[in-house]
Amino acid sequence: MTGLPAAAAAANNSRNEEVACGEEVASGMDADAADFQKEDEVGSEDSSDSFASEQDDTNSGHGEEGGIADRLVAVGTALVAGVFFVGSLFISKGKIVDPLGPALFPQVIAGILFLGAVLVGLRRVKPKEPRTGSRNFTTLIVCGLFVVYWLVLPLIHFIPATIGFTLALLITYGTRKKLILVLFPIVSSVGLYFLFERLLHVILP
């Protein structure tokens, strides 16, 4: 493990140099990319440091430790722990075959979850809160689109429902190229239909 700090330091040095490089590459952007970039300018603090956002573990790591969102998630997890703990009190013991029974294991885990959520929730608030309004709005639209798709899918045929869903998603993600907006939904919907319904014999909803 001794090599890790050295490696991390080396990575950090290179990451600092990275910020400048991002701007050079940006010269090659097309219309789509420009749209995304514009969205990001509203949505995040430092879009040029793409590497830093990757480093934030996976892709959307914009959570601020001790921030309101962090606390809300902590409250949510504590509530989940509470619901499961209360739910475990109503578990019928059934025929007792082992010393733990069916309720104790989830009760212990719910306790650990609650404790962890409290520890996260009580952390000191750091001064900076990221502005992620635009991106949250995009996520909300994606959620809404999915719910509508899920409700509509059993009612109308798979192909028109999926064409509508994919088209709406592309627009939400900021695609403006007409060729992609026309071709992709049709090709993907028809392609998936034939792949699953005709080749894999899945009766789609």
Next chain:
Amino acid sequence: MNFEQLLDGLAYGFQPDSLLVIVLGVLVGWLVGAAPGLGPPVGMSLMLPLALTISAEDAVLLLVSVFIAASYAGSVPGILLKIPGTTSSMMAAIEGYPMHQRKEGGRAMAISLVSSIFGQLVSITIFILAVIPLSQFAVRLLFPEMFVIVLVGLVSGAALVGNDVIKGIVATAIGLLFSCVGTDPNTGTDRFTFGIAELHSGIDMLPVIIGLLAFREVFAAANVSTWVKPVRQKLRVMLTKSDLREIAGPSVLGAGVGTFIGAVPGAGGSIAAFLTYGFIGRGRRRSEFGKGSRGALAGIESANNAAIGGELIPTFGLGVPGAPAMVVIMAALTAQGLVPGPKLFESRPQLLYATFGGMITATLVLAVIGFILIKPAIYVTSVSPAVVLTATAALVVVGVYALRWQMFDVLIAFIAGLVGYLLDKQKYPVALVALAYVLGPIMEANLRRGLIMTDGLVGFFTRPIVIGGLVLAIFLLFWDQIKTLATSTARKHGSGKEKEPAT
């Protein structure tokens, strides 16, 4: 080791059916890895519905081929765009992109491919050598020991994945808690079904895994914002003798480190790459680092890809998946009615040998396909993430529905994806939720059966392996504190020594 079965396994990898599955897996894996924003677990999750329609051997080959190809191809956008396709290929971006900037992108990708292939071949060999003795040892372990092995696997994940142990523990607890939903296998009573009939048999594992690992990306539109189109540049694929001399040593080092680190649950390719980078950085050419060092790139890539074989060792040997990708393999095996772990080697030894043979074939197929695709790679990385994410969304919906032909499963995947997204946004290691969700029932069953077997807590927790495992788990949980304490003690000791002559 049975050499006859080993040869059968090697031959299995070259059978037409297997070859077809492997080529498909490598192509899908390469596309998923090279497309900015997606990674091996996403690609493997998308292949799960197909994996359930073929034999268990072919299913593992399909998923492993996707994993192998996506692990390598994750570096493609890293080298060409400086946006790594996977977190484990972050380091490759640091060394590969400067090479691309000085018009050596083709060379960087060739070095990446050669060292990745080398790392994979070494780790696959070590995998087969290590996994058989490990499973032969593990098969003799009883319930308490199996419980503690799973516990150590989960704790090690919580301690090593991400930077926050508490959030790691929370993520693990969420996965464990939701794995309790459904009928209790020991007593037959319902747990947390809240009157919903569909929950009597529990929340199906596959929609949860697909939701957490793949659907999450659809919500995380942040990928889209960081995307930039690569500067179009004709890639000249070249690799000279001097390059080979330069990359040989680091590749060997990376292969060793990668396999070893990969075998530690929760560690994986990114830590292996970091470590190798640190080791190589102690060499003479430290000044070249961050400026496109061929040796460093080779070491990183070899380590990152060697982690694959390492990660498979605890998955097959102990039934403890050490990485999100391994969780997908384990979920596929479980869905096929198999119990992953040491007993699998006894009940279905051909699966292990076929995996070995298939991985060798997949690596060779990747060598060919990867080489052919070096030049077109620039076009694949040009595909807008909006298209990639939309395709992922449509595929997830249809794929999850196809598992059991139930729209309820699609809803579960959606909820799991949304929960994963919200947790990920606050830097909770979502992969641990998936890991704990898969391991939860195994952990609880071993604990409860163990308590029956040992007739109580004292008998259970005084077994030597259990004590050793618990000590290791505590050590892992408090590793950061131990490290800080050790450093401050060493500093005090050091400053005390320095002061000595003055006094």
